[in-house]
Amino acid sequence: xxxxxxxxxxxxxxxxxxxxxxxxxxxxxxxxxxxxxxxxxxxxxxxxxxxxxxxxxxxxxxxxxxxxxxxxxxxxxxxxxxxxxxxxxxxxxxxxxxxxxxxxxxxxxxxxxxxxxxxxxxxxxxxxxxxxxxxxxxxxxxxxxxxxxxxxxxxxxxxxxxxxxxxxxxxxxxxxxxxxxxxxxxxxxxxxxxxxxxxxxxxxxxxxxxxxxxxxxxxxxxxxxxxxxxxxxxxxxxxxxxxxxxxxxxxxxxxxxxxxxxxxxxxxxxxxxxxxxxxxxxxxxxxxxxxxxxxxxxxxxxxxxxxxxxxxxxxxxxxxxxxxxxxxxxxxxxxxxxxxxxxxxxx
Numbered sequence: 269x270x271x272x273x274x275x276x277x278x279x280x281x282x283x284x285x286x287x288x289x290x291x292x293x294x295x296x297x298x299x300x301x302x303x304x305x306x307x308x309x310x311x312x313x314x315x316x317x318x319x320x321x322x323x324x325x326x327x328x329x330x331x332x333x334x335x336x337x338x339x340x341x342x343x344x345x346x347x348x349x350x351x352x353x354x355x356x357x358x359x360x361x362x363x364x365x366x367x368x369x370x371x372x373x374x375x376x377x378x379x380x381x382x383x384x385x386x387x388x389x390x391x392x393x394x395x396x397x398x399x400x401x402x403x404x405x406x407x408x409x410x411x412x413x414x415x416x417x418x419x420x421x422x423x424x425x426x427x428x429x430x431x432x433x434x435x436x437x438x439x440x441x442x443x444x445x446x447x448x449x450x451x452x453x454x455x456x457x458x459x460x461x462x463x464x465x466x467x468x469x470x471x472x473x474x475x476x477x478x479x480x481x482x483x484x485x486x487x488x489x490x491x492x493x494x495x496x497x498x499x500x501x502x503x504x505x506x507x508x509x510x511x512x513x514x515x516x517x518x519x520x521x522x523x524x525x526x527x528x529x530x531x532x533x534x535x536x537x538x539x540x541x542x543x544x545x546x547x548x549x550x551x552x553x554x555x556x557x558x559x560x561x562x563x564x565x566x567x568x569x570x571x572x573x574x575x576x577x578x579x580x581x582x583x584x585x586x587x588x589x590x591x592x593x594x595x596x597x598x599x600x601x602x603x604x605x606x607x608x609x610x611x612x613x614x615x
Contacts (some may be wrong), residue, residue, distance in 0.1 A: 281295050287456050289456045305363060308363070324595055346384055357373075367457050379433045380433075396483040487533060
C-alpha cells in the first residue's frame with residue numbers, strides 16, 4: 269500500500285505531536301470526520317447487534333437447534349467478534365491514519381482481523397456445502413450432515429484461520445524481501461500489514477479465492493438442481509389439470525425465490541471481498557502505490573459482509589424474523605418462550 273500518507277500532502281498534523289518519529293495524521297475537515305465516524309459507528313452497531321440477535325435466537329429457541337443452525341450460530345459468533353474487537357480499532361486507524369493502541373496490540377489486532385475475516389469466509393463455504401446436501405441430496409441429508417460433521421466444519425472454520433493468521437503474522441514470512449521498504453515507511457503510529465508478492469497471492473488464495481470458488485461453484489450447482497426440480501414439479505402439477513394456470517405459479521415463484529436468494533448470497537459475498545483481495549494481490553506488483561484511503565475502503569467493504577450475514581443467513585427466513593420480534597418486544601423473558609413455535613403460518 270502507498271505510504272504517502274505518512275509524509276502527507278502539505279500537512280503538519282502528527283499522530284504524536286512530541287515524538288520525532290511520529291507518522292503524519294490524515295488532514296480531514298470536521299464535516300468529513302464526523303460523517304465517517306457516524307457511518308462507521310452505525311456499521312459497527314449493526315454488525316454487533318445483528319449477529320447478537322442471531323446468536324440469541326439460535327441459542328434460546330429449541331426449534332432452532334439443528335445442525336445447519338449451529339453452523340450459522342458459529343458464523344454469527346465470528347462476525348459478532350469481528351464487529352466487537354476488530355472494527356472499532358480499524359475505524360480509528362482508517363479515519364485518523366494513526367494507531368494509538370501500542371505495537372503489541374497492533375500485532376494482536378492484525379492477527380484477530382485476519383483470523384476472524386478468514387473464519388467468516390470459511391463458515392460461508394461450509395454453509396454452502398450444507399445447502400448442497402439439503403437441496404441436491406435431501407434423502408441423504410440427515411445421515412450426511414450430522415452434529416459431528418457440523419462440529420468438524422466449525423473446528424476447521426476456527427482452527428485453520430487461527431493457525432494461518434497467527435503463523436503468518438508472527439513468523440513475518442510475509443515481509444521477506446521487502447524489509448527495506450517496511451523500514452522506510454514505518455513510523456510511530458503505523459499499523460498496517462504489508463505483503464510481499466508471494467504472500468499477497470498466497471494469502472488471497474487461502475482466505476478468499478479457494479473457499480470463494482468452492483462456494484460460488486456449489487451455489488451455481490444448487491440453482492441448477494433447484495431449477496430442474498421446479499420444472500419437474502411444474503410438469504407433475506400440470507398433468508391432471510392441463511388447462512389450469514394456477515398450478516404454474518407456485519413452482520415458478522419458488523424458482524424465482526431460489527434464484528433471488530442465491531443471487532443475493534453470491535452477489536454480496538463477491539462484491540464485499542473481491543476488491544480487497546484484488547488489491548492485496550496487485551499492490552506488491554504496483555510497488556505499494558495503492559492510496560491508503562482506497563485500501564481502507566476495500567477493507568471496510570469486506571467488513572460489511574459480516575454486517576450483511578445476519579440478514580442473509582438469519583433474518584432472511586420468516587422463523588428468524590419471528591424470533592427477532594419476540595426478542596425485541598421482550599417476550600423472550602416470558603416463561604416457556606424457548607419452546608414457542610416459530611414455524612407456524614407456513615414459515
